[in-house]
Every structure is written in structure tokens, then in C-alpha cells.
Amino acid sequence: MPIVEVSLTDLQRLAKKNISSEELLKALELMKGEVEEVSGDSIVFEASHDRPDLFSAEGLGRALRYLLGVEEPPSTPPVSEDTAKLRIVNPPRYRPYAYVSIVKGVELDDEAIRQLFQLQEKLHATYCRDRALVSIGLYDLDKVKPPIIYTSVSDGRYVPLGYSEEMSLKEILEKTEKGVKYAHLVKEGEYPLLTDSEGQVLSFPPILNAEWNKVTPETKNVIIDVTGTEPHLMMRVLNVVTYAVLERGYGKALIMRAKVIGGAPDNPYPTTPHLEGKLFSVHVEDVESLLGLRVSTEDIPVLLKRMGYAVTSITSDGVKVWVPPYRVDVHGVVDIIEDLAISYGYNELPTETLPPTHFSGRSSIERLTRIIRDIMVGLGFNEVVNFMLIDPDILKLATDEPFVTVANPKMKTYSALRNCMLASILIAGKVNSEKMGEVEVFEVGDYVIPKQHDAESVRGMAFLLMGDKYTLTDGLVTAKSVALTLGLEYRFEPYEGKPYIRGRAAKVFLNDVEVGRVGEVHPEVLVELGLTKPVVAGEFNLTKILREIIERK
């Protein structure tokens, strides 16, 4: 979740109220923000992923105005009548969409520019999936000659933002930090480019803007572009940024829309930004059936306005609500009801404990697990726990069976899922071998067997006896004790295979079903693991015992 830094004085100016930092911290809780640090004027908080409108001071200031009752949320967007144009000519096929919006009448300063830059960065990092899906740019409208053109070129030259000399697009990809970082998002010979009507380069999206048209404290009118692959996601991002810039007019700025000319025939937005917002009816019944809270039709508008919703009408059984375009997290009535609950106060909501109405129960495998653990502890074994993620090399020492490997592990030690319990119990043997003369441990846990289309989770138990005094007999005694306690018939047959010594290992049959193996671990394996004492070990498949013996009986 994005970490956002804001200035209290800047927020006071946006909120039009001299709020204290305490008031702000309280309000942030209602907006799902987690305060990380307060030092002087600076407040750092972790914003909730679903509220990109709160990724900068502008949206936070606006939310505070409504929450604290400084203003009522408007029910229409502040739009100017005139429109601009965006021409799309031969756009890159892999990034075909582009939209712009214009905000007129802003007053910027360093803090405002810093905040808008922060918003852009946080959106890029989250919703835009590191610019892969959407890329955002802001420019000074008065420096460019409209209309804006989005196109693709094989190369071009301009002075990139933050540089003093002209570079070719290829040079930008090789020499600038952003160029290197995002080069994988563009295709050679088909570079996306935004220019003005005179061919001056505004930006090489999603890489780098130009220096000449950047937003400065003198900028009065801002043009915002989004380019990318997902038009609806782009529009949500554009709306959030447009409304943030709008805040910098402190009530006087207007949004100017742009007509998209040309481009993909499937373009869903002929005019941008798309400021319709959403209309929902919220009924008293809906609130009650979701929250278990009965509110009146008079209460709902009060609760919702605080959260930034415009209530357009009140009916006998509820209200009609306009959701502003920047609230991209609101998909349905449940989202509005959540805000209503937040406005009401989570700790003021009624709570009710449902008494049990049905027979509860443990899963049968957990019941068997409990019995097996009792037997093993009764036999004098200590229970241990290991991770399911394991070093594949240890698995290969214990078995030849296939196992699930993680494609993106952080450490080799935890890069495979265990496909038996035996490998884990050998690790436990190693951990304890130096601490005590003899080790008697067991573990009950899950392991995973890869299948054709998925992987099966199996519950197993492994035990280990380590020390000079143990032989296969002790392992067989353990197996026999388990069988007798469960009331099952047992039988042993010779077993040959990893990790046991040939002639000193057995398959274990319970009621004629093969459910496990016991054996003396081969010295070769012990040496490989760095063990110096003899080990007798065994493993049982509890899932099999449950399904094929106990449940079948």
C-alpha cells in the first residue's frame, strides 16, 4: 500500500479549515489510512489501496472538507463548456489508447507540484502496474499548441525532463534512469509519442516527459494525459488526477474536456475525462440487511455527505446518491453502505453474537492427527514442527518422487514444497543431534504431491530415533504400537529404496493396506546431511489410513 507524505499547512489550505494534527489522525482512520510518522508539519501515512483519490494532499483535503462539514459535496462536476481535441494518429499497436483532460485556473507552488508529482508516482506504482497498463503525464497547457497528437514514431529527438541537451528516443532509453527502467514497455521502431500540433514533443510515454513544457509554479492551466492498454483503468486514473489538479484551483478551477479524434474503433470514451460518476439508490432495507443497523431516511444523507457523496433526492425508503468520478472504489451499493457504517462509527455499530445453531466439528483428519500425536507422545517421542517449504536437495536425499517447485523463491532453502514428512524429520534430527545423546522426535503435518492438473495435500506422520542404541527393531516396535493402539492388523514386508539401507527397511501394512515405511537411514544419506549418529526413521500416510481403513471399516 502506498506511503504518502503530506504537509499539515497545505492540507489546512485545501480543507479550508485549521485542522489540528489530532483531527487529521482521527480523520485518516476513517479513510483507512495508517499513520506512520508525524514530525512537525509533515505527516506520513499509508493510504488504502482502494482509495487512489487519497494518494496526495489534494484528495485528502477534499475529503476533510466534506467530513468536517466545511462544504457539502457537489452533485455535478465543475466543467467548462468549451472542449479541446486529442488526435490519435497511427498509435503504437501495443499501447493504442490515449486520453487527456485539462484543468484551467490553478494556483501552484512547490508544495502543490510536489503533491501532484507524488500522486502520479503512487498511481504509477499501484494502479498503473508500474506504468505497464497506464502512464500519466502533466504539462503546462499554455506552452503547447493544441491539439495534442498521440502517435508512434521510429525515432525522434527532444530535451527530456531534467536534462539540458537534446537526445534521441533511443538515447533516452539507454542513458536516462527512467529510460533504462521502463525500456521493456516500448517496442523499437514503434515508440509512443505525444506532440503538440507543431510537432514539439510533449512526452515519450511511458518513459519521460519533456523539459520545455513542464509544470511550474507559474502554470495556470494544466493538461493531463494518460496512455496505455486498458481504457477503463486509464479513465479511472485520469479522473483521479483531474480531480486532484482541480483542487489546486481552491474552488475556482474548471475541467475542460477533450474530444478524441481517431484511434481505435473500440475506444469506449469519445470525450474525456468521463465525468458521469455513478448514481445509486440506497435503501434503509439495504443498510439493515447488510449491517444489521436500522437508520432513518433522515440519517442517511447526513452520514453519506460526510463521506463525500452527493445526495440528490430522498425517497420514502431511502436516498439517491451521486458518486463522484474520482471514487473509483465504489462499484455498488455495498461500497456506499460501508462508508455509511464508517460515518456512523465502527465502534458505535451494534454487535451480536450468534449462538451456535448447528453441531460443530473437527475435520476427521484432524481427529486422527490428535490420536496419532497422543500415541507418539505416549511412546516417548517429542513433537516438532517444520516448514512445508524445504530445500529440494534434502527432498532428493529422502525420496525419488516428484515434488512441487516454486518458480520465484526467495531462498533455495525454501524453494520446494515437501512431498513427504521424512525429509522434514531428518532436518529435525540434525538440529537436535548435538544437543542430546539420543533423539526421539516426530512430526505430523501436510505435504504435497504434484498431479496432472493440481497438487494433492496429504497428511502424514514421520518419526525419527537417533543414537547408537537404535536398530530397525525400534522402528518396527513404533509401527506396531501405533497399529495395536488403533486396533489394526499390521504386517511388514521388505522395502528397498531411499533413504534406507537395503535389507534394513520395511513397508508397513495396516489391515493389508500399505500405509508407510520404516527403516535404518543409509549412512551415505547421513553423511550427506552431516549426521554422525545412526538414524531409524519411518513415515505413515495418515490420509490413506483415514480414507482406506478407518472410514471404510
Next chain:
Amino acid sequence: MEIMKEERVLLPERQYRLVKALADMEGRAEASRLAEAVGRKQSDIMRDLAELESKNLVKVLRVKIWHVCLSPDGRRYLKEGLPEERLLKIVKARREFPSVKELAEACGLSRNEFAAAFGRLRKYGVVKVVSGKVIYSGDGVEKLLSDIRRTRELLGNISECIHVRELPEWVAELKRRGMVEVTESRVVEVEATETLRELLEAGRVSEAPLITRITSEVIVSGKWKGAILKEFDLSIEVPVKYPSRKHPYVEFLNHVREVVESMGFVEAKGPHVETALWNFDVLFVPQYHPARRESDVYFVAGETVGVVPSDVLERTREVHERVWKYRWDPREALKLVLRTHTTPVSMRTIYSRKEGEYRVYSLDRVFRPDTPDPTHLMEFHQLEGIIVGKHVTFKHLLGFFKEFAKRLGLGEVRFRPAYFPFTEPSVEGYIKHPKLGWIEVFPGGMFRPEVLYAVGLKNHNVAAWGIGIDRIAMMVLNMNDIRNLYTNDVDIIRSTPLPKEVMR
């Protein structure tokens, strides 16, 4: 236990001999001499003395003793004469010396001895110093000789050493002149009490055998009658014996199972390797969501493609494309991942059970890419639960958290708004940690209509929660390192006591 005077007192053999010996020594003796009398070392009889004292038969006293012993000089003076004695002889013979220095050189005494002896001679007027010359006057010789006699007598009385409880005054003078050395020590003295004296006089003390270990022979033979069964000293540390232990963390997990079951829940299980569909898509997490990035999910290596119910796949596609409006990719949904939470278990449960009134939980392992440290693991347990019903609401979820916290002994719960892609409203429940303050432990919410649509549940609400139980486990088991929950180290397992939360 105090013994009454009228009783007959049975004592084990050695204690009996000790009180007899004490009586022979007139009721007061040093412990060392008592030990000698019974043929033991003093340290051997101390326990007996303590027991006799606890029966009010003796008093054990610790007394300070001064040891005054002749120093090597003292011994020499006794043999060769005191320095003043020797100096007197010399001045008496020559009568006059040109200077003190010459006298000092001629007398053969050490510097200090000469200074002390010459001082004494002058003090009694035996010699006078006249314009630098030392002149024998013959006055006061008798007094000096009597002083010398007294000192010799004292030294002679000491002989080698004397041991006294009070230091006589004259010792100080001898000590100052380096003739004796004084040390102190403490000795244990034993004194018979009035009770013991009376009991002995009345012949009421007698000897009985002491039995330290009761054997079947002792019981059958009747030897226990008239014997003393030795009392145990509970202050002595006993050896440690560790029982074979169930793992404390597994015990805690089973305790949690019991608590949840007591609230009417049935346990469900699901696979650790899941399709992204069940893990994310069904839960309304768009395919571009950051939670699905490689840094947050373990993907299964290889080309295996999952199989999922076609109706779930279709409804999921529909709801993603309708609400999120992006090109939903079924190949992305069929990728295999290590489940990042146990919510897929709830999803599968609802899909198979559909409408009805039920409560299901699961408590198993989930996986998220991380490097182990005291607060992070790449694998941990999640306690997942759903309450499904026609009239289930958010207030029942909040009520569940409060009741669950109460039953686990976690105290008061506070609620804060939260965000999870699949629930609305969403909540985070906080409990008060003794050291860390309010910590978030209970995330939950009401499943979104889009989620319920995907698994085909109609006209029902579902309250859901997915608790990272390890944090609570650390709190309850009083552990600071999450890795110790998953320990295979028998030392740690043995030394972790079961907390009262688990036992009650």
C-alpha cells in the same frame, strides 16, 4: 515440631549420641568437640544439630573467638631477652656513649627495636641525653626491670597461643610491639536447652533407628514401628525431568480449533496448491492488482495448468469484465500458486454447499514470499471462517470477533475500517497487546456481491474473516520470535510452558 516435656523422645542413633555427649560436657560445647565425641567431622553433624534445634532440644550458637599467638619476634624475645633488657645491659656496662647513633649501632638491635627500647629506658630515667651524649644515670632501673618481668610473664603465659572470647587489655600493648598476632574466628557452640536437660534427667530420651527409604521389607517386617522416618528437606533442588511434549504451537492451534468449534463452526480443508482463480479471481481481485505480483505470491514452476469448474470460471470472467472492465485472461486464472490465504477454502465450501445456514472454518498454512526473521515468515497459519445465512449481517461479524477474543482471553476489541478486495464492508479488529498497545489481529468483512455471484450463492450474506493466528500465538505463548512457533528444536519446545489461555 517442638517437643513437649512430658513426651518420650525418640532420636536417631547419631542425634542420641550427640545429646548424650553434650550432657557429658555439662550442657555446653563447641560443635567440633561434639563431633569428635561421636567420631565425626563437624560438617557431618550440622544437619543433626539443626534437627535437634528445631525440636527445641539444643541451641546452636555462633560465637566469636580471638586467637592470640606469639609472633616470631615474641618467641625470640622470650628466648633472647626483650630489646630493652638487652639495651640496659649495654649502657650499664659502658655508662656513656658519645651519641644516640653510636649506641644504636653498638647495641645490635633493629631500628624499630632500638627506638622502642631506648624510649623505655628514657621513660624510666635509666639514661639521659646530655648535649648529644647518652649517659647512664642508674635511676629507675628497678621500675624498668619490673616492667620487663611483667612483659616476660605475659609472653610466657601465652606460651604459643591462647583462645579467648574477650580480648584482655594487655594484648593491645603486646600487639603494638609486634610480639603477638591476633586473629578471630567464629565457632559453633551447642547448648542444651532446659527441655533437654529435664528430659535427660527424667530418662525420657532414647535411641531409635532412622529410616530414609521405605522398602517393602520395612513395611512387611514392621520395622517402621518405633523407627524414625526421615523428614525430607524441601529446600533442596530436585533434578529436572522433561516429559515428551506435544509441540506448544500445535497445542495452541488445537485450542483455537476448540474455541471456534464451541461457537458452532465445522472445520473444512483445502489444497495448499491452488489455482489463481480460487485464490484471487473468484475473490474479485483484478488480474493487475499488486497482490498478484511475483513479489507477493509464490507461483508453481512448470507448465501445469489448473482445472476449475467451468461455471465459476465463466461467472468470474463476466463479473471482472462487467465491473472492473478489463480484458480478463483465463490463462492467468489457471496458473497454480501456493495459496496466499485460506479464503479459497471458504470459496470452495460456499461453491459446493450453496444456500443454507452454516458456519465453516479452516486453520491451515498459507504462503507469501518473505525471508524469515523474528517477525516474518514465508509460511504461516491462517484461521479462516465464514458465517453463511439469509439474515447474517456485519453486526454478527463484529459480535463474532468480540466473543472469539473473549474466549481466547484476549480482552477488549476495537474496530477500524479496512480494505480487502473481496469484502464490503471490511473491518480490522484490534486487541490490546501488553507491550505493543493496540495491534490488528482480526481482519474480516461481508463478502462482496460480486464474490458471491462468482461462486453461485444467491440471496444470502456471508460474514468472513481470515485471521493471521501466529501473531496471537506469539502473544499467548509469550514468544518474541515467530520462527520459534515453527521450531524443531527440542530445547525450545521443552522450555515453553503451556499458557493458561490454552489450559483453561
